[in-house]
Amino acid sequence: MIGFSVWHRRWCCVAILVLVAGTACVAGPLALRAPPGAPLHERLRLAERLLHDTPLIDGHNDLPWNIRKFLHNRIKDFRFDEDLRTISPWATSSWSHTDLPRLKQGRVAGQFWAAYVPCDAQHRDAVQLTFEQIDLIQRLTDKYHPQLTLCTSADDIVSAHANHRMCSLVGVEGGHAIGGSLGVLRTLYQVGVRYLTLTSTCDTPWAECASTDRVEPSPRGGLTPFGKVVVKEMNRLGMLVDLSHVSERTMRDALAASRAPVLFSHSSARALCNVTRNVPDTVLRLLAANKGLIMVNFYTSFLTCKETATVQDAIAHINHIRDIAGVESVGLGAGYDGINYTPQGLEDVSSYPLLFAELMEAGWSIEDLKKLAGQNLLRVLGAAERVARELASAHVTPYEEVPPRAFDTHNCSSQDL
Ligand SMILES: *[C@@H]1O[C@H](CO)[C@@H](O)[C@H](O)[C@H]1NC(C)=O
Ligand SMILES: *[C@@H]1O[C@H](CO)[C@@H](O)[C@H](O)[C@H]1NC(C)=O
Numbered sequence: 254m255i256g257f258s259v260w261h262r263r264w265c266c267v268a269i270l271v272l273v274a275g276t277a278c279v280a281g282p283l284a285l286r287a288p289p290g291a292p293l294h295e296r297l298r299l300a301e302r303l304l305h306d307t308p309l310i311d312g313h314n315d316l317p318w319n320i321r322k323f324l325h326n327r328i329k330d331f332r333f334d335e336d337l338r339t340i341s342p343w344a345t346s347s348w349s350h351t352d353l354p355r356l357k358q359g360r361v362a363g364q365f366w367a368a369y370v371p372c373d374a375q376h377r378d379a380v381q382l383t384f385e386q387i388d389l390i391q392r393l394t395d396k397y398h399p400q401l402t403l404c405t406s407a408d409d410i411v412s413a414h415a416n417h418r419m420c421s422l423v424g425v426e427g428g429h430a431i432g433g434s435l436g437v438l439r440t441l442y443q444v445g446v447r448y449l450t451l452t453s454t455c456d457t458p459w460a461e462c463a464s465t466d467r468v469e470p471s472p473r474g475g476l477t478p479f480g481k482v483v484v485k486e487m488n489r490l491g492m493l494v495d496l497s498h499v500s501e502r503t504m505r506d507a508l509a510a511s512r513a514p515v516l517f518s519h520s521s522a523r524a525l526c527n528v529t530r531n532v533p534d535t536v537l538r539l540l541a542a543n544k545g546l547i548m549v550n551f552y553t554s555f556l557t558c559k560e561t562a563t564v565q566d567a568i569a570h571i572n573h574i575r576d577i578a579g580v581e582s583v584g585l586g587a588g589y590d591g592i593n594y595t596p597q598g599l600e601d602v603s604s605y606p607l608l609f610a611e612l613m614e615a616g617w618s619i620e621d622l623k624k625l626a627g628q629n630l631l632r633v634l635g636a637a638e639r640v641a642r643e644l645a646s647a648h649v650t651p652y653e654e655v656p657p658r659a660f661d662t663h664n665c666s667s668q669d670l
Pocket of ligand 1: 523524527
């Protein structure tokens with residue numbers, strides 16, 4: 254690791270090089286950039302230094318679900334601090350891309366772990382499974398403390414990074430996880446959840462999911478009145494509204510209803526690969542106005558609409574989103590452990606420094622790369638926290654709405670009580 258003063262001199266050299274090449278830039282201060290034509294090893298070193306200075310926060314990782322599938326949430330013998338590429342069943346699974354050594358190699362400072370529960374748990378045991386997944390994330394974090402530490406605020410992330418600890422952050426994937434209950438939503442916040450993806454791959458009684466775009470759209474639209482209350486309660490709590498997986502109509506409704514910036518925790522650009530999991534340009538423009546954030550997904554099926562992709566395909570999505578939504582609104586949410594095809598060069602969680610090195614080659618300034626890495630997420634999370642404080646000082650009290658009764662064949666609820 255290079256010392257600070259040496260580092261400082263290095264940046265000065267870079268700055269001088271850019272000054273020579275940067276006369277075309279008339280407005281604003283000159284940005285720091287890697288020297289043009291810098292070799293890969295040099296750019297990798299700059300990338301590692303950049304990620305030492307600024308926390309890298311990834312928006313979505315599905316490891317907790319794989320631990321449920323493979324280990325039934327028993328982690329006593331789970332060796333997360335070893336190379337899982339050598340340990341069964343991880344070694345042979347195309348869905349496994351994550352372990353502690355590779356997270357460190359990837360300079361990941363904060364990981365949103367998905368507390369995901371499948372859609373067939375809706376109206377059944379979705380709430381229980383969600384809490385079990387959150388419990389798993391907490392136990393895994395405790396087992397590897399202090400390397401891993403639970404973070405629930407922007408300040409937590411900054412101080413963990415300064416102390417060389419990696420943040421475990423919790424996001425819940427799928428609105429069915431709240432069982433139609435604002436009480437459950439509030440309790441999720443209390444146990445550390447900082448985003449809720451409004452839907453997974455199924456409609457909830459109050460929000461329409463993305464796959465509905467392709468078939469018959471539901472007559473009731475994106476968010477129902479209760480769905481809008483869910484968004485308002487999330488604003489009041491300071492929980493981010495995640496719009497990955499929702500239909501375009503739900504995106505628009507949530508953007509209109511939310512007072513805080515919203516999130517796409519793991520989606521890419523529909524203009525480059527037209528799948529409903531990606532975000533159309535019109536919504537990217539609304540996202541810019543909302544000062545929200547889209548964290549780019551690395552699944553090859555979302556980057557190229559094929560089974561193969563390269564680092565350059567990920568860069569194309571990042572650049573497109575920057576061009577449409579602005580550099581303040583783009584981040585990274587690779588989706589590792591929840592995807593089974595990854596781009597060449599971005600095979601697992603160790604790959605981020607290479608991505609940053611290649612983005613330097615593509616002309617990204619150091620300042621903009623810091624935004625992409627984590628500053629944008631810190632800003633959005635900080636803004637959600639601020640909105641919650643404002644609503645608290647305006648004495649907005651917990652919402653008490655209940656959704657219209659959803660009747661289905663699994664009539665096991667005691668909702669009359
Ligand atoms: C994506 O496909 C849909 C349905 O085929 C079409 O209506 C839409 O215009 C396409 N969008 C883009 C950006 O190509
Ligand atoms: C489910 O229970 C409610 C309330 O007890 C009842 O009104 C409704 O008819 C039941 N639905 C089914 C499908 O059994």
